Amino acid sequence: DAGVIQSPRHEVTEMGQEVTLRCKPISGHDYLFWYRQTMMRGLELLIYFNNNVPIDDSGMPEDRFSAKMPNASFSTLKIQPSEPRDSAVYFCASTLQWNQPQHFGDGTRLSIL
Amino acid sequence: DAKTTQPPSMDCAEGRAANLPCNHSTISGNEYVYWYRQIHSQGPQYIIHGLKNNETNEMASLIITEDRKSSTLILPHATLRDTAVYYCIVRVAFGGSGNTGKLIFGQGTTLQVKP
Numbered sequence: 667d668a669g670v671i672q673s674p675r676h677e678v679t680e681m682g683q684e685v686t687l688r689c690k691p692i693s694g695h696d697y698l699f700w701y702r703q704t705m706m707r708g709l710e711l712l713i714y715f716n717n718n719v720p721i722d723d724s725g726m727p728e729d730r731f732s733a734k735m736p737n738a739s740f741s742t743l744k745i746q747p748s749e750p751r752d753s754a755v756y757f758c759a760s761t762l763q764w765n766q767p768q769h770f771g772d773g774t775r776l777s778i779l
Numbered sequence: 780d781a782k783t784t785q786p787p788s789m790d791c792a793e794g795r796a797a798n799l800p801c802n803h804s805t806i807s808g809n810e811y812v813y814w815y816r817q818i819h820s821q822g823p824q825y826i827i828h829g830l831k832n833n834e835t836n837e838m839a840s841l842i843i844t845e846d847r848k849s850s851t852l853i854l855p856h857a858t859l860r861d862t863a864v865y866y867c868i869v870r871v872a873f874g875g876s877g878n879t880g881k882l883i884f885g886q887g888t889t890l891q892v893k894p
Binding site: 670710721722757759765768770771773 | 825
């Protein structure tokens with residue numbers, strides 16, 4: 667079975683550029699989560715969707731960050747404009763139901779120069 | 780959701796059982812204990828979860844004390860591939876305001892399996 671698929675695996679760009687991270691959840695999963703991991707703050711939840719609708723975006727750091735889920739099989743996390751402090755590994759996860767285990771992708775390692 | 784306390788690091792010899800402790804003294808009756816692990820450069824991986832009974836699956840066993848204030852994750856025969864950060868998380872099985880029901884990852888226990 668295909669797991670959660672994220673792209674790109676690595677992204678290096680200069681500050682000020684727009685960055686788009688992509689995620690394909692496991693087919694049939696109703697929940698999708700975006701996490702960010704840094705050495706300083708660990709793994710933290712940014713936003714999650716239920717049935718393509720954003721439910722809680724309280725973890726999104728600021729207005730430069732936005733996330734969309736246009737359909738059940740695709741989600742994007744966009745940073746515009748990007749800053750060096752956005753450098754981190756971004757993970758996407760999905761689950762069938764809230765109380766079921768979350769399945770994580772392999773992440774996107776983002777470096778903003 | 781209740782907070783957890785884990786030792787920052789542990790070592791285990793290859794082939795031996797790895798016993799990873801977790802304290803959750805403020806756990807409430809409707810909160811589950813979840814274990815995830817993160818192998819270097821990969822996303823977190825679900826291992827096991829339980830409410831009050833001991834649980835076992837193909838990866839590990841979860842032993843929860845009778846008062847539910849602590850638990851132990853057991854990897855029966857640790858291999859080098861089990862070297863990872865192990866996270867113990869307590870959460871309710873539903874969403875709600877604030878952090879209710881969310882997976883809140885702490886610092887975890889770094890398990891080093893040695894040959």
